[in-house]
Amino acid sequence: MKDVSLAEVKGLVGTEVGVSDWITVDQAMIDAFAGATLDDQFIHTDPERAKAESPFGGTIAHGFLTLSLLSAMNYSALPKIREQTMGINYGFDKVTFVAPVKSGARVRGRFTLAEARFRGASMLTNTYDVTVEIEDERKPALTARWTTISQFDPKDRPEDA
Known part of the structure; x- marks a missing residue:
């Protein structure tokens, strides 16, 4: 997807x-991952x-390893907001580990924008419904509701926001 402006984000919900x-x-x-997490x-x-x-x-991969890959998936999948100066991981409302990811499997993330809400003068919270698919498997590895924050210069906030 191409880059979008702050004014266009709400239309993608x-x-x-x-x-x-x-x-x-x-x-x-x-x-x-096992070494880094002592698991x-x-x-x-x-x-x-x-x-x-x-x-x-x-x-099989750790569930948290699969979850942590959402950062990399985000970079390759989501449109860039032109006015964004920084992105922040805000958290998850729900994470469900549905199926194990076997060693050697390929996974990818599928992102639907569930909500976009302006906060204060310089922040936009973006909430995504995310599914991590496993190639050639019927069940996904996980589903989640993930919220991120897009930081921007207050002068760039759309007037109707």
């Missing part, structure tokens, strides 16, 4: 505003044991 590039979640990524449960880090002892047939 209720529409799918972007689909990210595919990201491969390989064992190296899973291991790095080295065998279903994530031990391919042989995970194959033998888990119902997944091998290792």
Whole structure:
């Protein structure tokens, strides 16, 4: 999607505003995440044991790893707001981990703008309904409602906002 202006954002509410590039979640990524988060449960880090002892047939990504990839997905999928000077992660209202992401799988994010609301003189909150799809799988990895803040110079705020 092309870049948009602050004045155009409200008109996008209720529409799918972007689909990210595919990201491969390989064992190296899973291991790095395990190291960074101190979560080295065998279903994530031990391919042989995970194959033998888990119902997944091998290792799976941490749910929080999949969730953390939303930042990268955001950059490849969402239109840039021309007046934005900074973007801030505000938080999640709901996250549901629906299906495991097996090592080697590819995932992508699908974003629908659920709400856009101006706050104060220089902020716009954008709330997205997000689905992280797993390539060639019927069920998504996760669904979430994610709110971000677009910071901008107050002089750029639309008059009708």
